[in-house]
Amino acid sequence: MKFHIRAHGTRLDGGLFKNQRGSLAARDDFGYAWRQVSATVRHEWSAHDLRHYFASTCLLNGLPILAVSRWLGHASITITADTYGHMTPDSMDRAVNVLDGIMGLAA
Numbered sequence: 710m711k712f713h714i715r716a717h718g719t720r721l722d723g724g725l726f727k728n729q730r731g732s733l734a735a736r737d738d739f740g741y742a743w744r745q746v747s748a749t750v751r752h753e754w755s756a757h758d759l760r761h762y763f764a765s766t767c768l769l770n771g772l773p774i775l776a777v778s779r780w781l782g783h784a785s786i787t788i789t790a791d792t793y794g795h796m797t798p799d800s801m802d803r804a805v806n807v808l809d810g811i812m813g814l815a816a
Contacts, residue, residue, distance in 0.1 A: 768796035797807070 728738040739756070749755055760781065767777045774797060796813035 764793050765796050768793050
């Protein structure tokens with residue numbers, strides 16, 4: 710989205726995100742909408758829970774941790790690795806297979 714905003718600004722037909730009043734949406738508008746969704750589905754998720762779900766899903770499906778770190782806006786990949794490093798359990802196995810293949814040890 711930041712690429713879209715850089716290229717087109719924050720307005721698209723009056724606003725990238727509009728609230729129910731038609732104005733440019735603010736953080737409070739998101740909070741209000743999020744609470745409505747949570748009440749409708751009768752499950753108390755927070756926006757932060759959605760962020761964790763996004764990161765976990767990306768990593769468990771093999772997306773690079775550096776890319777996920779950047780998408781999350783972490784100041785350092787260390788933050789991402791410390792929080793989500795356990796979500797890449799097969800990374801050691803993949804590394805061993807790659808190195809074995811390079812050294813001609815692959816079975």
